[in-house]
Amino acid sequence: xxxxxxxxxxxxxxxGDEDVLKGISFEMDRGDVEVLVGPSGSGKSTxxxxxxxxxxxxxxxxxxxxxxxxxxxxxxxxxxxxxxMVFQDFNLFAHLSALENITLGxxxxxxxxxxxxxxxxxxxxxxxxxxxxAESYPAELSGGQKxxxxxxxxxxxxxxxxxxxxxTSALDPxxxxxxxxxxxxxxxxxxxxxxxxxxxxFASEAASRMxxxxxxxxxxxxxxxxxxxNPQHERTERFLERITRLHGEIE
Amino acid sequence: xxxxxESVRGADVFGGDRPTRSRAVLLVVLGAFWLWLLARWLVEWxxxxxxxxxxxxxxxxxxxxxxxxxxxxxxxxxxxxxGVYVTVVLxxxxxxxxxxxxxxxxxxxxxxxxxxxxxxSFTELxxxxxxxxxxxxxxxxxxxxxxxRGLTSFAGVTVDPALWVAVIGFTINSAAYQAEYIRxxxxxxxxxxxxxxxxxxxxxxxxxxxxxLPQGLRYAIPGWTNELxxxxxxxxxxxxxxxxxxxxxxxxxxxxxxxxxxxxxxxxLFYLLLVLTATTIMSTVEDRVAIPGIGGAEGRP
Numbered sequence: 001x002x003x004x005x006x007x008x009x010x011x012x013x014x015x016g017d018e019d020v021l022k023g024i025s026f027e028m029d030r031g032d033v034e035v036l037v038g039p040s041g042s043g044k045s046t047x048x049x050x051x052x053x054x055x056x057x058x059x060x061x062x063x064x065x066x067x068x069x070x071x072x073x074x075x076x077x078x079x080x081x082x083x084x085m086v087f088q089d090f091n092l093f094a095h096l097s098a099l100e101n102i103t104l105g106x107x108x109x110x111x112x113x114x115x116x117x118x119x120x121x122x123x124x125x126x127x128x129x130x131x132x133x134a135e136s137y138p139a140e141l142s143g144g145q146k147x148x149x150x151x152x153x154x155x156x157x158x159x160x161x162x163x164x165x166x167x168t169s170a171l172d173p174x175x176x177x178x179x180x181x182x183x184x185x186x187x188x189x190x191x192x193x194x195x196x197x198x199x200x201x202f203a204s205e206a207a208s209r210m211x212x213x214x215x216x217x218x219x220x221x222x223x224x225x226x227x228x229x230n231p232q233h234e235r236t237e238r239f240l241e242r243i244t245r246l247h248g249e250i251e
Numbered sequence: 252x253x254x255x256x257e258s259v260r261g262a263d264v265f266g267g268d269r270p271t272r273s274r275a276v277l278l279v280v281l282g283a284f285w286l287w288l289l290a291r292w293l294v295e296w297x298x299x300x301x302x303x304x305x306x307x308x309x310x311x312x313x314x315x316x317x318x319x320x321x322x323x324x325x326x327x328x329x330x331x332x333x334g335v336y337v338t339v340v341l342x343x344x345x346x347x348x349x350x351x352x353x354x355x356x357x358x359x360x361x362x363x364x365x366x367x368x369x370x371x372s373f374t375e376l377x378x379x380x381x382x383x384x385x386x387x388x389x390x391x392x393x394x395x396x397x398x399x400r401g402l403t404s405f406a407g408v409t410v411d412p413a414l415w416v417a418v419i420g421f422t423i424n425s426a427a428y429q430a431e432y433i434r435x436x437x438x439x440x441x442x443x444x445x446x447x448x449x450x451x452x453x454x455x456x457x458x459x460x461x462x463x464l465p466q467g468l469r470y471a472i473p474g475w476t477n478e479l480x481x482x483x484x485x486x487x488x489x490x491x492x493x494x495x496x497x498x499x500x501x502x503x504x505x506x507x508x509x510x511x512x513x514x515x516x517x518x519x520l521f522y523l524l525l526v527l528t529a530t531t532i533m534s535t536v537e538d539r540v541a542i543p544g545i546g547g548a549e550g551r552p
Binding site: 052054078080081085087091092093094104108109137138139140154157 | 443446448450451465543
């Protein structure tokens with residue numbers, strides 16, 4: 001098991017004249033929880049989307065579990081089965097109940113029959129503390145509840161890797177805790193997670209490593225305590241100082 | 252703030268239950284109309300002994316004899332009921348087949364590459380040319396009715412093969428209009444819904460099928476109902492390719508009796524009742540399939 005679960009190799013991406021990612025390389029092992037921080041527009045979301053190919057890279061490669069997922073012949077749907085994604089604005093299927101949001105992928109991607117999908121759906125709703133909301137529609141749920149359904153939806157597919165794209169940024173401050181605590185549990189259970197977030201409390205407590213991305217480049221990477229206490233770059237220091245002031249103390 | 256409370260209270264004072272009451276009246280009227288139609292059809296085609304085929308249930312003599320306007324109206328009712336049958340078959344079959352075509356057309360239009368242009372060309376061609384010209388091309392130009400000589404009955408009732416040419420014409424025409432309504436509705440679905448579907452591992456087609464269309468088709472219901480209402484009325488153009496539908500039935504009586512005003516008034520009333528039936532059914536469908544946060548359900552009690 002020396003192979004990394006995720007290997008990002010010299011990834012470039014630009015939109016028109018704007019270079020968003022300028023040669024990003026890093027590796028993650030199984031069970032790693034990596035928090036990705038950086039100023040707005042630094043390319044964090046784009047990097048995440050390159051991993052499950054919601055965005056195509058211009059050059060460079062992404063390997064998941066030893067397989068090159070950026071190869072033209074790679075099966076993008078098979079890849080996404082292995083990589084769960086949680087969105088900033090939840091993106092729950094608006095016409096489906098909380099339970100059906102989870103069972104849709106199980107039935108039509110995993111090939112579960114209805115009964116088995118529902119059973120698994122209920123298990124995952126229970127896991128995120130929403131057993132009672134199974135029949136509620138997204139419009140009837142609070143932001144925090146929606147995001148927990150979003151996590152359950154991704155998790156039920158039994159992914160090898162979970163991507164979180166600012167999962168708490170659209171939430172009222174008092175609802176952030178219910179989402180980060182679910183994420184913390186997930187980290188403790190050994191899920192491999194790549195998380196874009198400004199919740200420094202979560203980062204310092206749950207992350208095995210942090211990455212600081214600025215202007216499309218990976219400026220600094222290391223254990224959270226190192227980036228917080230002893231940053232090697234001035235840009236990292238300034239950014240983390242600012243973000244910590246805004247988004248909670250380091251425990 | 253105070254505006255909101257005021258208007259709510261206002262609604263209560265000025266008969267908050269009025270919509271339900273008028274709806275009940277409507278349902279009674281429509282119920283009577285359809286019961287009468289059903290009885291008429293049974294008499295005409297199965298000889299159920301509640302009346303004589305071709306004779307109204309009411310004695311024409313009671314309304315002033317067969318020559319008076321009212322007498323002509325009453326006397327024409329059996330023929331009109333048969334005409335309604337043809338109009339209903341024509342409308343229902345055409346709108347249903349048109350829908351089957353419209354969904355892939357609209358999906359192709361929104362998500363297709365080459366197929367988007369094919370769909371657009373079809374829609375513009377059909378919407379840009381007169382329906383009557385389309386019917387004439389199909390009936391007189393291509394002489395399509397020759398292929399339907401064997402199809403002279405529908406659900407046990409004798410029909411003119413020309414009816415099926417009309418069905419083809421209206422299906423094609425309605426598909427173009429329905430596709431436009433559905434395209435607009437699909438485009439109003441948040442594109443991130445499809446991104447989310449793809450992120451779970453659904454391919455593009457499954458994402459459209461299981462996520463985009465169930466939402467888009469709900470948004471499409473009001474516009475689609477509009478198309479249904481139009482189709483009921485413009486199905487009367489089938490008269491020009493010899494289909495004896497509702498309008499033809501009325502027109503035939505009118506030209507025999509010269510009671511044009513009376514006949515066109517009664518046929519207008521028939522169309523009105525058919526349209527009200529359609530809108531009542533569709534508003535029920537809209538309520539039935541409503542989901543909190545999607546389309547029509549928003550802001551409804």
